[in-house]
Amino acid sequence: MQSGKPARERILDAAHELMLTVGLSRATTKEIAKGAGCSEAALYKHFASKEELFIRVLTERLPRLAPLLSSLTAEPGRGTLEENLTEIAREAALFYEQSFPIAASLYAETQLKRRHDEAMREMGTGPHLPIEGLDAYLRAEQAAGRVRADADTFAAASLLLGACAQRAFAYDAAVLPEAEPFAARLARTLLAALR
Amino acid sequence: MQSGKPARERILDAAHELMLTVGLSRATTKEIAKGAGCSEAALYKHFASKEELFIRVLTERLPRLAPLLSSLTAEPGRGTLEENLTEIAREAALFYEQSFPIAASLYAETQLKRRHDEAMREMGTGPHLPIEGLDAYLRAEQAAGRVRADADTFAAASLLLGACAQRAFAYDAAVLPEAEPFAARLARTLLAALR
DNA sequence: CGAAGGTGGGTGAGTGCTCACTCACCCTGT
DNA sequence: ACAGGGTGAGTGAGCACTCACCCACCTTCG
Incomplete structure (x- = not known):
């Protein structure tokens, strides 16, 4: 959808944001996709599974x-x-x-x-x-x-x-x-x- | 099933145990019931919801x-x-x-x-x-x-x-x-x- | 005394919903 | 022409929770 950022980054951002606000177990693929401005299916073009996505957030986003x-x-x-x-x-x-x-x-x-x-x-x-x-x-x-x-x-x-x-x-x-x-x-x- | 303990205690014990071992989000009603030796429906005779059950575990079981x-x-x-x-x-x-x-x-x-x-x-x-x-x-x-x-x-x-x-x-x-x-x-x- | 009926704790078999994930297909740039 | 990123519409599994029903045990009272 919007923004110049590549989709992969937007997905990581959206997942990160949701983990902080609603918590890990309510950070669903549907909500992440909505936050990133793409379809759920698109998540799976960039990450093999939801678990791998979270691992990436943890290793790439934590200071x-x-x-x-x-x-x-x-x-x-x-x-x-x-x-x-x-x-x-x-x-x-x-x-x-x-x-x-x-x-x-x-x-x-x-x-x-x-x-x-x-x-x-x-x-x-x-x-x-x-x-x-x-x-x-x-x-x-x-x-x-x-x-x-x-x-x-x-x-x-x-x-x-x-x-x-x-x-x-x-x-x-x-x-x-x-x-x-x-x-x-x-x-x-x-x-x-x-x- | 077994044990002299009343069912309510067995349910709290089973939920507590599962939270520690498999984690909160895999501590399902089915598993709790199995651990407590009763049916899922029985859980709802003692607690209004799964959320209330967890609140009870936290307030009654933590030292x-x-x-x-x-x-x-x-x-x-x-x-x-x-x-x-x-x-x-x-x-x-x-x-x-x-x-x-x-x-x-x-x-x-x-x-x-x-x-x-x-x-x-x-x-x-x-x-x-x-x-x-x-x-x-x-x-x-x-x-x-x-x-x-x-x-x-x-x-x-x-x-x-x-x-x-x-x-x-x-x-x-x-x-x-x-x-x-x-x-x-x-x-x-x-x-x-x-x- | 003994049947009637209430009650608390129990069950097996669902119900509807949400979830992660997939599939066939599409569009665009090279 | 075709590869890579994208999609809408599913799909089956697993979830919390409900429902109709059961039964053992107590009262209550004709």
Whole structure:
């Protein structure tokens, strides 16, 4: 129908949108086709099945957190530790806010979840990766002497990212804490434990 | 069929079991009836609809975290702070491990999620409540002088419970960290920030 | 006492609907 | 001419839910 975008992109967009609004199990082929401005049959010219379409949405539309973490790990000592932790927490909070509702839907379809877990394993990614990435960054700062030698970097990483993730599901949209001040408070509190 | 339990209980058990194993959207009336050892029609003698059945499973079968927190708040100063934080973290980790997969399923059915949110609001409960409860406990300890006067108790509560919640979804069952040592590491790390 | 009748928990056999998916065919650019 | 992206009209399967009926057990009362 409208728009210059190729149909494949419009289909992914429509599926993504529906997963967020009405939920995975009401994101039917009919609704996706309507949202994308094409027929149901057209979906099957681009994707082998509805399951494959969802896998594509998950792998092509969800943002990544890893790049920020690995860039920081690469040069520990840049910026202050508090600035860096705050930025990580802010990015993580926004990341989980976006991806959590979709990822959570997978628990309703364990078969789809298994396929997705497998796809993630093959791509060398997964939900535990940010924790490991932050752990690695903290160990780099530890080696640089900016984090106490006896600090438990894995526990610290679990605390910070856990709080950011939980923010995405513990609150109604109406009372969701603002990402920036929330991140700053977490970072400041955690910092007291690290040095 | 078998068992002395009344049918209503057997139906709730079967629905609960299926939600955990095959996921909400494959937990069909037919499968639930089979699991409970009765006919599909019997389900409707006990519950008005499948949606109401799931609401009942969620409100009657999910464990509660609040009692532990409020009992600790009632008498701050009992036990050491580290022991108490460790116990809270351990209980929280087990709580989220049990309830997370089911609660997450709701994101696939936003209509069901809305009904559940509403039911929780009426019961005065919700996912943000443990955070508030732990915050209250920490403030009580602060008043008793066992937590630094300038500590951010809300941020600390978010960190500890967030890490416990994230443990439930960031890891495959195969590599899920043991609750007890995980809790101890979190508590020890957070403690360094609190005093 | 014993039949009449109400009641709560149960069933087998549907019913209508929605779903993912397919098929025969079409249009347009190269 | 034909390949690739598109379509309207299905199709069978599976779904939540209903219906007419059953039966064991209790009251109630002639």
